[in-house]
Amino acid sequence: MAITKVGMCGLGQMGSGIAEVVAKAGVTVIGYDVEDQFVQKGLGRINKSLSKAVEKGKLDESTKGEVLGRITGTTNLNDLADCDLIIEAIVENLEPKIELYKKLDGIVKKEAIFASNTSSLSIIEMGATTNRPDQFCGLHFFNPVPVMKLVEVIKTVATSDATFETARQFGEKVGKVVVSCADSPGFVVNRLLVPYLLDAIRALEAGVATKEDIDNGMKLGCGHPMGPLELTDFIGLDTIYYIGEILFAEFKQHHYASPPLLKSMVKAGYLGRKAGRGFYDYSK
Ligand code: NAD
DSSP, X not given: OOOOEEEEEOXXXXXHXXXXXXXHTTOEEEEEOSSHHHHHHHHXXXXXXXHHHHHTTSSOHHHHHHHHHTEEXXXXXXXXXXXXXXXXXXXXXXXXXXXXXXXXXXXXXXXXXXXXXXXXXXXXXHHTTXXXXXXXXXXXXXXXXXXXXXXXXXXXSSOOHHHHHHHHHHHHHTTOEEEEEESOTTXXXXXXHHHHHHHHHHHHHTTSSOHHHHHHHHHHHHOOSSOHHHHHHHHOHHHHHHHHHHHXXXXXXXXXXXXXXXXXXXXXXXXXXXXXXXXXXXXX
């Protein structure tokens, strides 16, 4: 099936990045979020990211205009009815995701494919609540989406070969390298990455080193572009907390459990860059 119109649910960090790369690939996007202020924030983030690309000489001003012209925003789910593909990137929590999919299932045309950008939740658990589990898969992009080259395409036991193939081709169309994964918590990347980030927080909690020294250790000692605490701030402490909880519930292994410090910081609203404060201060 040709994907000519994408409905992007959730215009946060990930949703706005995905909308940007989809529109850059020549596909029309309609972005949905719960409140207009979030829609406007998402559209603003896309505008800023494209302007940066223009400044760097990676994009010309007229192409930027064309890309922006392919993206609209809405708070009305009914506006997504004629989309060929729905990509969902709302909060990493099963209940609101399922609630949204049930609504979408009754609104969006029957042939459309649904894809979740979840980092760790079971794709089939969401797909099975719709009448189209065969047209349901995972499309897991990485942050920041316009920069990161990878997308994990996740096939559940119910995903049809045709759906998987359409999703795989779509991932390539938007300029990504596709890794195919089974519907196992954390897929490939987060299954390996998240325990590492949680261990870095545990090291900080245990007083092994300062946050700067932990980050410098991994940057300079292992050649990582960002230290684990910087990366956790970048991804969002709430997102890492939720992923940790989900992986722990599945695998029951200590290294997937969220440390108390992470939980306290999430409760305090120190969610990382997006909140202006996480392990580091971004208020300025
Ligand atoms: P975010 O907090 O930046 O954005 C979430 C957006 O969803 C917000 O704009 C919020 O208003 C909106 N939202 C919440 N409930 C909604 C609903 N019921 N309907 C519509 N919109 C709703 O979060 P994010 O970092 O963009 O993460 C979103 C998803 O992407 C999560 O599933 C997360 O696990 C996944 N993900 C995140 C990263 C990352 O690095 N942050 C990477 C890959 C995947």
